[in-house]
Amino acid sequence: MPHILTLVAAPGGLETALVSRCRAALSALGANPGAPDWLAEGEAVDIPFVNAPADLAAAAARTALEDAPVDAIAMPAEGRRKRLLVADMDSTIVTSETLDELAAYAGLKDQIAAITARSMNGELDFAQALHARVGMLAGLDTAALEATWKATEMMPGAATLVATMRADGAVCCLASGGFTFFTGRVAQKLGFDHHVSNTLLIEDGKLTGKVAEPVFDRNAKLATLTRLATENRLPMAATLAVGDGANDLDMIGAAGLGVAYRAKPIVAAAARARVDHTDLLALLFAQGYRRAEFRAG
Structure with a gap:
């Protein structure tokens, strides 16, 4: 072949x-x-x-x-050009871990970032780690969410990746273990067709320290990839999944092109494709797009 x-x-x-x-x-x-x-x-x-x-x-x-x-x-x-993109958000489509940045407004960034790092490297159960981190933020004013969003930056190449694939007829979905507050805004900014993630529970303008059930985890990411492929009548060979953490492993392994993007060691070791040095434009080049075909996002 x-x-x-x-x-x-x-x-x-x-x-x-x-x-x-x-x-x-x-x-x-x-x-x-x-x-x-x-x-x-x-x-x-x-x-x-x-x-x-x-x-x-x-x-x-x-x-x-x-x-x-x-x-x-x-x-x-x-079949290099894929018809479905399912992308992780934190440290993939955006440059930061939004939960860690949110925690800074509670004075807990270092403590929560340490748990995040262990979870993303597969050392902790994702759902348990998520509940523990969100629980530490109980009582935080929702103004911190807006402040975190204002400071959130898109990953270089993200806008062009989505715009180019969509212009070529692909469906694009943001699938994150983070929160709808952020995924909705990122999806709107970059033009994703869909976004799925977790929902922070809020009462009286403050975080309750809980997330809505069920938790959107690695199994849900894989299920999203499979569901969207089925709904769009696509074989898995026509799909692309990209992420950096352990909760991305299942969808990366199932996709026709699964990419570990500047990933944690456990993910980089398992993925069939890796991007360690360049930005998200590498995903377009890997599909055979020439730079002259790129669309501005």
């Missing part, structure tokens, strides 16, 4: 010497690499190959790249 190895770097950071090294690594696997096809000069290139599994090809390329800040993603050439 024909495959494609896509190399992505910051603009101007992909030297021809690095491409040659990756082609040599593919040759050593017996993968018969073809001629490079530049998706964006000095930034992203496709290298076709055959006779080697995608995971081995990507691993060989990363070894050949050594410490160069270049991402390498390998996948089948057929």
